Amino acid sequence: MNGGPSGFTNAPVTRLFIVASAIFTIFFGIQGRFGTLGLSYQDIFGKLRLWKLIMSIFSFSSTPELMFGLYLLYYFRVFERQIGSNKYSVFIVFSILTSLLLEVLAVALLKDPTANLVTPGPYGLIFASFVPFFFDIPVSTRFRVFSFFFSDKSFIYLAGIQLLLSSWKRSILPGMCGILAGSLYRLNVFYIRKAKFPEFISSFFSRIALPSMGSSHATSSSTTRHSVGNLPSHPARQVERNYPAPMQSAVEPSEDSITTLLSMGFDRNSARQALVQARNDVNVATNILLEAQSH
Template identity: 30%
Template sequence: MATILSQYSTTGFYNAPVSKGLMGCMFLTCTALNVPLFAHFRKYLICKLPDAFLKGEIWRIASAKISFVDTKDLVCGSLLIYYFRVFERRYGSHKFASYLVASQVLTTVLEVLTILTLQWFSLDLHTGGFLPPGPYGVIFPLFVNYLFDIPRVAQTSVLGVPITGKTLTYLLGLQVCSTSPATAISALAGIVAGLLYRYNVLYVQQLPWVPGWLARGASATLGRLLASPPPPEGPSGATLELQRQEQIEMWEQQMMMNRAREMRNRPGANGAVHPLMQNFMGRRQNNPVQHPPPPPTEEQVQTLVEMGFDRQRVINALQTCNNDVNTATHLLLQES
């Protein structure tokens, strides 16, 4: 984990305090449950249906979703939260927190109904009705927005199968939900909950999942603790893989420029341009002069800025793409 997040661990949560706090809580709770001193608290993560209703222990349904108990799920789940922090920058912390609460509630309701329905038909996929512990309702609904809102950028292919910058994220989600049939059902319930919220079924988006006074209180008390400094100038893609790709491309271009300078400075070079730079430099020289497109609207600029891109780069990309947000997003994710 430290190796993967080494360079961007301190600045990667800029404008994403909810994601930072959620990821920290996941680590603290799972680590504490694996310490012998606090191991006895694991019993509160056990929830068996319908016994929880019959014994009046409905609170166990909520406590079962506090933490993962498997270290593998913890690591994969934390990485997914880190990748999905772009949505907090885009929606704002208050709206993002409301989304997480709503999706967790909807996922839990769907899980409980699914378990009771399976028991009604004498199908035991939960080892007797035990609810799988872990915040599946926080992670898997975000895959819906990740699928529809983050562009698919093809990087390579293996045996004809395209590998994109989003492939690793999907593989991490598959790793979390493949532990057992119960976890797969939890993941599926989370995806359905994400679809219900996205399409505002039963007007779930209008419900006050996180009241304004609570959001203001959390911002005043925990905001400074969870705040992160702005990232330095450099790669600012939406995910860690894209940041690394941008940085590698920038280094390659710098190496090509340095090699071209060396060739020009050699005796007898006569200012000739190295063949490696001909295609790179020839495009701008051959392009005819065009009138600049109209300036982008502030709403278009703000949409891409909240995804973590630099404002000036966003304006340049929108002008290049004739103010098309989707095309500009694709360009920003690929350019250096």
């Protein structure tokens, strides 16, 4: 399944978050301090350790969790490309804080002073991202293995299930809190989906973000500005694209792909033009259409 252009093109916030998670996890792993992370009743209602709270947001507790977690964070960069880095930063902050609040309430209700009830890691953000993944990312291919039916989205769900069950009860709790946080964001509580950070804050994060890890040609000056054909007229009809250019002999998009985009609210002509540019890749065409609407 395609999440758009390879690398971190147009996803600086995701890149920064992934790098931070990897660094903190490796640091605590070398120090052998994974056991000091995670939340317990004593941490919250006894001696509050703010550093532990902050580090628990970024650091995974094992290498397998790190691998699955970073893979999912990397895939979900598609949402930063769809809504922009500023709004995606709001989504990150809202998901983390809301899931953290729900975790605290759950720990308070369970009232077990000795148990480490919540495993560390950005579970809130990862599982909050499964909500728009479920509703907004279309299925582009389906296949059958023996008597079981799968789609291209199945691999993301399987990685999520693996991460959710990685520490059993300690990982299920933050995972469920993350899904609730993502649902609240989708319901637009407090009109959160319209919120943005001030420009000076987003500019600051753009400056500290590392150079893009994508292919050099994707960000070089030789990258051309592809028009989206007859997409709805917007002031910025020509925006920088890193999607595949249409082939010389364009293949007519399949009717199933057009129908999928029509079901998402796009008009037929725009859907067809985007699919031609995306070489009949529904996910890439969806990104093209959403980016065109945001300009």
